[in-house]
Amino acid sequence: MIRFGVLSTAKIGVQQVIPAIQQSQFATVTAIASRDGKKANKLAQSINAEHAFSSYEELLASDVIDAVYIPLPTSHHLEWTLKAAAAGKHVLCEKPIALKAQDIKKLIKARDKHKVVISEAFMVAYHPQWLKVRELISKGKIGDIRHVQGSFSYFNVDEKNLRNRPELGGGVLPDIGVYPTVVTRFVTCAEPSRVQASVDFDPKFKTDRYASIKADFNDFELSFYVSTQMALRQNMVFHGTKGFIEVNAPFNSNIYEGSVVRLHNANHSEYQCFQFANVNQYTLQADAFAQAISQTPKTAKKPTKKSLASPVFSLEDSLLNQRVIDAIYGSGERKGNWKNI
Secondary structure, three states, X not given: OEEEEEEOOOHHHHHHHHHHHHOOOOEEEEEEEOOOHHHHHHHHHHOOOOEEEOOHHHHHHOOOOOEEEEOOOHHHHHHHHHHHHHOOOEEEEOOOOOOOHHHHHHHHHHHHHHOOOEEEOOHHHHOHHHHHHHHHHHOOOOOOEEEEEEEEEEEOOOOOOHHHOHHHOOOHHHHHHHHHHHHHHHHHOOOOOEEEEEEEEOOOOOOEEEXXXXXXXXXXXXXXXXXXXXXXXXXXXXXXXXXXXXXXXXXXXXHOOOEEEXXXXXXXXXXXXXXXXXXXXXXXXXXXXXXXXXXXXOOOOOOOOOOOOOOOXXXXXXXXXXXXXXXXXXXXXXOOOOEEO
């Protein structure tokens, strides 16, 4: 069993990832760290973790853990991932793992130097619904892809929430704009060459609250919008010459209508529905991460564009995805002109 230490008592960790790790076949949460020792002790006791630390540094120095999970505010991801790697700990870090593609290069160097596994926590890359979409596309079930369309939105105007605080790495693109890009790249094994975007910033919070994006994948186009101030919605559609695929709960299947992939043929005379019940994508992520740790850097396969989830979401793939986000911001600054990636 891989022993995890968790840096902070952040909501996503408490509500989603820690319970999922505790259900893993190959991992368990052994320690909690918080700058508030009482919070660390309370959470550790509630999940039956053996250790609680009142500082992140103390946890990283401990030999009771093999890996760390980092659900800290986005602005702290790079710093603590580098510190954990230097301490010889494997790292599973919430997305985005960095706010600039250039910073991910620093993480790749740290990973290779310290010979640890570092992975950005894109849980969608492990969900069987996305493996099914990838399979259907690769088998030509919808013919040649011509257009991909997506949306991801929620409503949050809490001024204390980290998503609305620029100093903590807030904004719609770092928080959820990464998802339509990553799943499109994942299932098509293709990369965009340029983007065109409109990005709107909240005048009060100074964070990006809405973005409308068009990405040119050469053979097809991806268009999507994301917002932190619109009604809750998620959807992805992959439209080809012979049919189309709908994914109605693409990113948070547990809070929508469940994991369902619908395949339609060109004239709607045939229809297939693929359902995935009782799937916890966070547990699958923990399983894959723990198994990846058992592979030494010498024996592990070098990540490629076509191995995004084998065995884990790689830093090389994180770099490619962040380059898209960087280009979206760049296009927004240029008033919607095309920006090469």
